[in-house]
Amino acid sequence: MDHSTINTIKNFKVADHFIRYVQIDTQSDASSATFPSTSKQLNLSKLLVEELLAIGIKDAQLDENGYVYGTIPSNTDKNVPVICFCSHVDTSPDCSGQDVKPVIHHNYQGQDLVLPDDNSVVIRYNEHKDLAEQIGNDIITASGTTLLGADDKAGVAEIMEAARLLIANPQIKHGDIKILFTPDEEIGRGVDFVNLKHLGAQFAYTMDGEKAGTIEDETFSADAAKVTIHGVSVHPGFAKNKMQSAIKIAAKIIETLPADRLSPESTSGKQGFVHPTNVSGTVEKATIDFIVRDHLTSNLQQHEAELEKIVQEVVSQYPGCTYTFDTKEQYRNMKEILDQYPQIMEIGLEAIGRAGMKAEKRSIRGGTDGSRLSFMGLPCPNVFAGGHAFHGKMEWVSIQDMEKAVKTILHIAALWEEKSN
Numbered sequence: 136m137d138h139s140t141i142n143t144i145k146n147f148k149v150a151d152h153f154i155r156y157v158q159i160d161t162q163s164d165a166s167s168a169t170f171p172s173t174s175k176q177l178n179l180s181k182l183l184v185e186e187l188l189a190i191g192i193k194d195a196q197l198d199e200n201g202y203v204y205g206t207i208p209s210n211t212d213k214n215v216p217v218i219c220f221c222s223h224v225d226t227s228p229d230c231s232g233q234d235v236k237p238v239i240h241h242n243y244q245g246q247d248l249v250l251p252d253d254n255s256v257v258i259r260y261n262e263h264k265d266l267a268e269q270i271g272n273d274i275i276t277a278s279g280t281t282l283l284g285a286d287d288k289a290g291v292a293e294i295m296e297a298a299r300l301l302i303a304n305p306q307i308k309h310g311d312i313k314i315l316f317t318p319d320e321e322i323g324r325g326v327d328f329v330n331l332k333h334l335g336a337q338f339a340y341t342m343d344g345e346k347a348g349t350i351e352d353e354t355f356s357a358d359a360a361k362v363t364i365h366g367v368s369v370h371p372g373f374a375k376n377k378m379q380s381a382i383k384i385a386a387k388i389i390e391t392l393p394a395d396r397l398s399p400e401s402t403s404g405k406q407g408f409v410h411p412t413n414v415s416g417t418v419e420k421a422t423i424d425f426i427v428r429d430h431l432t433s434n435l436q437q438h439e440a441e442l443e444k445i446v447q448e449v450v451s452q453y454p455g456c457t458y459t460f461d462t463k464e465q466y467r468n469m470k471e472i473l474d475q476y477p478q479i480m481e482i483g484l485e486a487i488g489r490a491g492m493k494a495e496k497r498s499i500r501g502g503t504d505g506s507r508l509s510f511m512g513l514p515c516p517n518v519f520a521g522g523h524a525f526h527g528k529m530e531w532v533s534i535q536d537m538e539k540a541v542k543t544i545l546h547i548a549a550l551w552e553e554k555s556n
Contacts, residue, residue, distance in 0.1 A: 141307065141545045142491060144300060149541050150534045152292035153275070154237045156182075157284040162232040163225035163322045170328060171201040171225070171318035179224045179291075183316055186295060191302045192314070200328040203316035207301050207309070215310025215555040219336035220297070220544060221504055221515065222290030222343060223320030226282060227526040236278035239534075243274050250279030250528070258529045265346055265523055272533040283530035285522025289537055290342030291316060293520060297544035309548040310555065315339070317504055323357075323465055325504040331513055338479050340547060341505040344519035347536040348492035350483045351517040352473045354502045355407070356432040357465040360425040360439060362388065362446050365457045368419035379453045381421035385414055388423060388449045397438065405430045405498065409442050430498065432467055466502045469516070472509040479514055482554070486546035487518075490539055518543060 159179045164172045171177065180203050187195035187205045195205040203224075209215060226232040240248055245266070248258040256279040260266050266274075277283040294314060301307055313336045317325040320343075344351055366381030389411050395401050402408050407429025414423050427438050443460045450458045473479060480496070487494035505515035521536030 141542060141549065142489075144304075144542070144545075147296060147538045147541060148299065149292050149296040149537045150273075150275070152295050153288060153532075153537060156288040156291055157235045157237050160233045160235070161225050161284075162228055163319045164228060165322040170324065172322060172324065173225075176225050176318045177201055180316060180318070183224070183291070183295065187298065187314070190299045192298060198330065201318040202329055203314070204334060205298070205314040207298055207312040207314070209310045210305050211308045211310060211552050213310070213552055213555040215552050216337045217311045217313060217335055218548070218551055219313035219315055219334060219339035219513070220294045221315040221317065221339055221341045221508070222294055222520070223287045223317045223325050223504060224291060225318050225321050226284045226288070227286065227321045229526040230282040230528060231280070232282055232284055235281045235284055237283065238276050238278055240274045240276065243269050243272050243533075245270055248274070248276060248531070250276060253279030253528070256528045258524070258531060263523065263529075263531075269533050272535045274531050274533050276531045277528060279528055282527055283522075283532070285520065285530050285532040286525040287320070287343045287520060287522075289522045289532050289540070290520040293342050293537055293540040293544060296541045297548075300541070300545060301548065307545060307549055308552045310552055312548055320504050326507045326511065329508075331511060334513075336513060338476065339505065339508060339513050339515035340483065341503045341515055341517045342520045342540060342544070343503045343505075344497075344499075344517045345521075345523060345525075347519050347521050347539050348487055349495045349497045349519045350480065350487060351497045351499045352480050353430060353470040353498040354466070354468050354506045355428040355430055355500060356435055356468045357502055358427040358435050358439065359463045359465055360409075360427055360442060361461045362423045362425070363459045363461075364388075364416070364421045364450065366419055366421070366453070367455050368417070378418065379456050380418045381416050381456070382418060384449060384453060384456060385416060385421040385423050388446055389414070391445050391449055397441070403500075407431075407434055407438055409438050426465075427462070428500075430468055432471070466506040467510055469506045469509040469514075472514050473516055476514045478554075480516055482547060482550045483516055483518060486543050486550055489546045489550075490542040492539060
């Protein structure tokens, strides 16, 4: 089957997969000490193994850490690098993923989408610029009370459908193709226990991007910072000139952060930021969790130094109080690795073009499993999955864009075989 024939495939089942998967609650939990962080993620992972076995992927399995592995065996005599397609099963803790009710808006014509279970939730045409490219398409949303789960169940559905089509169409020549579904990506633990030796892939693609036609080879580099403030606790009835509340000190630190720069609200493009994500505590002790982000890894230390200076200056106003400042590496910009393997991106861009789209290389103001996988020895850019407005009630995806993603996977698989000896 040549590349033009791939584009003639019809009767996609990707929407059926997607609608089935989003109704399974797989929200991860950053406060959990277990792995996966929530056992309910395994409900989807077990189903995926059953479906992979049913389409003929004989080695499909769920391991003890909640990872799903599978292999689509090579059907060519060529020596083709082993590639992997990867997506995550969990949804964001930022918005409920329980009892998701997917709604299909057929033949979209540019109208605002009022979600049925909460009419105050409106996906407005003039606020979601990518809706302009969806005229005539079929858009899936949630019902207004939950997120949808396109991040990243769209990617999961696309990989599952591509696997089904590759098994059903042996005329599409390809090498060994590995499938990997991970838990806990949304809380930064997605590849903590992945077994890359067992996976056995040389290169990979996460299907976890946004707009159709895009592929991302650059992410933030990311650290976490934790500030712990030790205050002075005194009975409030006798606290005059004695109490020094760690809670109020934490609030002052946050209030002192620059508002016109170095924050998510005031930055774009390649600009980095420092962002408080959680505050907790008592009068005696309070903690602030921060994420620190920049596309240049070397800038992280600078941002952290500025943050600690703010903490130091605020705490110094309270004699008797102390603080600790701890940082932890989370992930690094995958471009540092991917630039060493240009063929991965070249094939990704060409596959998108062959699937009938104008390919666009982008940077992510965030990270994916591919960020850490790249530094673990599995170079891994991020391909579009088609979802938009992630982590909230206005999340949406079009069926046609998911179908384009499936075609892109098929073209990537075929191109690696075509360009091998």
